[in-house]
Amino acid sequence: MLRTHTCGELRIQDLGKKVTITGWVQKLRNKGGLLWIDVRDRYGVIQLLAEEGKTPIPIIDICKSVGREYVISAKGIVIERVSKNPNMPTGDIEIMLEEITILNASKTPPFLIEDDTDGGDELRMKFRYLDLRRAEVRKNLELRHQLNQQTRQYLDNLGFIDIETPVLIKSTPEGARDFVVPSRMNKGEFYALPQSPQTFKQILMVAGFDRYYQIVKCFRDEDLRADRQPEFTQIDCEMSFITQEDILETFEGLIKHLFKTVKNVELPILPTMTYADAMQWYGSDKPDTRFEMKFVELNSIIKGKGFQVFDEAELVIGIVAKGCAQYTRKQIDELTEFVKRPQIGAKGLVYIRHEAENIFKSSVDKFYNQDELANIAKTMSSNVGDLMFIMSGEAKKVRKQLCELRLEMGNRLGLRKKDEFSALWVVDFPLLDWDDETQRWHAMHHPFTSPKNEDIVLLENGDLGNVRANAYDMVINGTEVGGGSIRIFQREMQEKMLSILGFSPEQAKAQFGFLMDAFEYGTPPHGGIAFGFDRLCAIMGGADSIRDFIAFPKNNAGRDMMINSPSTIADEQLKELGINVL
Amino acid sequence: MLRTHTCGELRIQDLGKKVTITGWVQKLRNKGGLLWIDVRDRYGVIQLLAEEGKTPIPIIDICKSVGREYVISAKGIVIERVSKNPNMPTGDIEIMLEEITILNASKTPPFLIEDDTDGGDELRMKFRYLDLRRAEVRKNLELRHQLNQQTRQYLDNLGFIDIETPVLIKSTPEGARDFVVPSRMNKGEFYALPQSPQTFKQILMVAGFDRYYQIVKCFRDEDLRADRQPEFTQIDCEMSFITQEDILETFEGLIKHLFKTVKNVELPILPTMTYADAMQWYGSDKPDTRFEMKFVELNSIIKGKGFQVFDEAELVIGIVAKGCAQYTRKQIDELTEFVKRPQIGAKGLVYIRHEAENIFKSSVDKFYNQDELANIAKTMSSNVGDLMFIMSGEAKKVRKQLCELRLEMGNRLGLRKKDEFSALWVVDFPLLDWDDETQRWHAMHHPFTSPKNEDIVLLENGDLGNVRANAYDMVINGTEVGGGSIRIFQREMQEKMLSILGFSPEQAKAQFGFLMDAFEYGTPPHGGIAFGFDRLCAIMGGADSIRDFIAFPKNNAGRDMMINSPSTIADEQLKELGINVL
Secondary structure, eight states, rough: OOSSSSSTTTOOOOOTEOOOOOOOOEEEEEETEEEEEEEEEETEEEEEEBBBTTHHHHHHHHHOOOOOOEEEEEEEEEEOOSSSSSSSSSEEEEEEEEEEEEEOOOOOOOOOOOSSSSOOOOHHTEEEEEETTTTHHHHHHHHHHHHHHHHHHHHHHHHHHHHOOOSSSSTTTTTOOOOOOEEESTOOOOEOOOOOHHHHHHHHHHTTOOEEEEEEEEEESSSOOOTOEEEEEEEEEEESSHHHHHHHHHHHHHHHHHHHHHHHOOOOOEEEEEEHHHHHHHSSSSSTTOOOOOOOOOHHHHTTTTTTTTOOSSSEEEETTTOOOOHHHHHHHHHHHHHHSSTTTTOOOEEEEEEEEEEEETTTTTTHHHHHHHHHHHHHHHOOOOOEEHHHHHHHHHHHHHHHHHHHHHHTTTTOOOOOEEEEEEEEBBSSEEEEETTTEEESOTBBOBBOGGGGHHHHHHHHGGGGBSSSEEEETEEEEEEEEBBBBBBHHHHHHHTTOOOOOHHHHHHHHHHHHHHBOOOOOOEEEEEHHHHHHHHHHTTTOOOGGSSSOOOOSSSBBBBSSSSOOOOOHHHHHTTEEE | OOSOOOTTOGGGGTTTOOEEEEEEEEEEEETTEEEEEEEETTTTEEEEEEEEETTOOOOHHHHHOOOTEEEEEEEEEEEEEEOOOOOOOTTEEEEEEEEEEEEEEEOSSSSOOOOOOOOOHHHHHHHHHHHSSSSSHHHHHHHHHHHHHHHHHHHTTTTTTOOOOOOOOOOOOOOTTOOOOOSSSSSSSSSEEOSOOOHHHHHHHHHTEEEEEEEEEOOSSSOOOTOOSSSEEEOOOEEOOOOOHHHHHHHHHHHHHHEEEEEOOOOOOOOEHHHHHHHHHHHHSSSSSOOOOOOOEEEHHHHSSHHHHHHHHHHHEEEETTTTTTOOOOHHHHHHHHHHHHOOOOOOOOEEEEEEEEEEEEETTTOHHHHHHHHHHHHHHHTTEEEEEEEEHHHHHHHHHHHHHHHHHHHHOOOOOOTTTOEEEEEOOSSSSEHHHHEEEESSSSSSBOOGGGGHHHHHOOOOGBBBBBBEEEEEEEEEEEEEBBBHHHHHHHHHHHHHTTHHHHHHHHHHHHHHHTTTTTOOOOEEEEEEHHHHHHTTTSOOOSSGSSSSSTTTTSTTTTTTBBOOOOOHHHHHTTTEEO
């Protein structure tokens, strides 16, 4: 090693040691004959000292010649600092220079390598190697490594086996968003990159592997939002001979283990909420349960008072913003504008200020007298000083709209703290979802999810919308971090499901024939779950975006700004692959 | 869990316990009122017993109805066996059936699920889920999992950080064997799948991560040999602030750790052999050192005796096959045919039998008298009873040919045992290799490998063939399991190297500009290594082919026989991707 110590490890106990450190020049100071250089590496920062008159002149000269981000090697004696820095782990000591070597020079970086950088997103991505030197980004990747390690430790201990599934697999027309790979050896044919190893992990259950996991790259070619990446990582798991309860217990254990070992946070027992309850109370299948503010249904008490908007609505629901009765007209207007934005699409927002005991001020005073408002307040458990918001409309839509308002109020009231964690299971999802656009049933989770035994009769009677699935999501702080299901494991049921989803028998055979064949050779009952690892890292790191938990992310156009990819390829190569660019 | 115990864990101590097991029916026997069913899972095999007259008739009936590979659940009492089976861990006990449920039926498998299967390669690949049930294949994947775990443990302990590098990267014309991925969002442009994360791990060193590792899929679109796969896995590592010695020490430690923890084998200190010595002694840069049989150079003593073949040869070399003097004419003819096969291409093979003290019988008796043969024997350290083989020709070619003969003799003499392991480092590889076909210099390792400091003068003088690289391979039992180098870390040298390799400045910039730019912002000295993980698993598992250490391998045509991939894709999808099939 070119060093005896890292920049982070020397302490007052090391006084007098002759050491060699290597690293990057973070900062230089030159004060009347005293020169200090702060040197940084992955482990910390240490201060070097040279003193004119004492330190040999050639060393002083080198010290004066180095600039920010130069890579140096420095040898010297650990001495006690005159003025200590309690904010630095190495702040009690410094190194009195005896030798210094420039290992590599550096141009002036295009932005500051500090926690608060002046680099914009684009610059940071282009010079990602400099951005990654920032302690904040480095810590994110260190957190990711720890979560990876602890995930493996937990699952290894439970007898899960890590098995690599292939990356070059088969395209399915269903997966319209497959990335494909032309095959040179089989011209005109393509591999696809997996959106998940779903069928392979089921095949591993057929093969008897019993408990499988993999931390694995998956791929989806879709238009990217701020928090999506074309390649992403899953903690992918599957178990045999289990019930849904076993899966929930096992992976509740995983998430608790991760929070405990990596964040030193003891999660309480995860509550289980049905999909129906989550929609009714929070208007979302991934409720942010860091705060209450549950929806209250008001149809029975609010209709029939002459307010046409409510009278004609399928559903009238409200939430209570505690202590917000003094919200100004301007604040309420802002919130009204918020819910009327096209992304949310509400028609309006009704408020009731709970100003004092039995004294209310509302935007619908024309239609509701104080007694009626008091009755609403009582139903909503509003107290003096609270502010009630009420929305109405088509049930599905208004729930979504009020959900957005609830989250916005959570933000405004500081109820969504990044260092507080509220995790739960959402269960009993519908098996199928009707898509108006394509006029077809879609699998809410995926086509391999089994219906609840007690709902199979509905499936057979064609009451498809009411069939519940053995499907579950883990939700933390309003984000779905993982989801899974108990799978179909019998050919007949799988064929029925694919037929409901619009597959012809030929299509079903071409795409999933191998899986259905496998079901005929002794497939055990099985189920599993997959966690979005990038997302889990971001949530546990208290961040909104997954991007800084990925070493080399792509931008919203799917482009790697550092290597400038994708790019054109040579005509020869296209020819060899048997394809043409249109 | 649907079971209380696995099929592998019950012992005599468990007598009297009421247990439930689940698994696959391995075997059924029905002997005069006694029915036995062997049930198998990942953990072992256990025997169930039903007895006519004692066991309820419905249970007997179910027992009689199950077939091989049915998935069942069985409940009963652990009892002592009348006739124990010492070859089975559970052989002292059996389960007296009280309940049995068929969880899923099975058709008769197309081949036997036994260690020695009757399934051919193609059938096994098509029904891979059945093949994976065989204990032998399962154990290979379990070995792989252990090696994965122990690799991580070793590297984690040394402060290496696991960082995921991207899979969708940039195609390089150099990497003619890149798999490419058309970009839908950037029509006409392509990503490439990485042949290795080489440039990214170097960028991580620029970023200051210091010690990186990843167990990562890599891709190469080349014509497949028996032991190549289009997707393969590497243990990929890189370190900063190190010398070559540090790398060798660190990864010698890794391999010893793996052998110790997984195979309980203590590897001795790995010898280091220069490339030049390896070529001189073994005719290979990956010598199988499980046995000696080193090459002996004979030019100085064998030429000038009138045997034109030797006289005109650039190099005459031989090996001694100990104790083979009694080889028959037929055996020797076989070996002569072996080296004359087109794959090896030798013109002939000279032998000298060391029949008795100073008595020799050779195929060149016409040209060499007994004294001369004695002198050759002395030079070759041959003893009475040995057989000498001598080959001649162009130095480079004859070494390769004799290498093949040496390995063949190793096989015939049983000197290449699968459970013996001989590991070494081969170092000081040439930096560059002249390719006659393309009339160009190629990087022997890759374009980022640094030349030895003392050979830079040769590089500058244009003596390119004699420049040695800071490159090293780890070789086990004649197979390269890992290789790496100390990298170039200065822009000027990297530019020079790319220019030697025939890159124009524009090409160099287009492909590796980001790396060379990075070199200008404080790049530390660094180097690394990558191990072929599939290969390492196969060698440690004592197998020749990597295929059975991969859960879902592809065949020699790059095809996944189970899912039947690659396959054609829909015209719509091609259109969306902006490509055409020729």
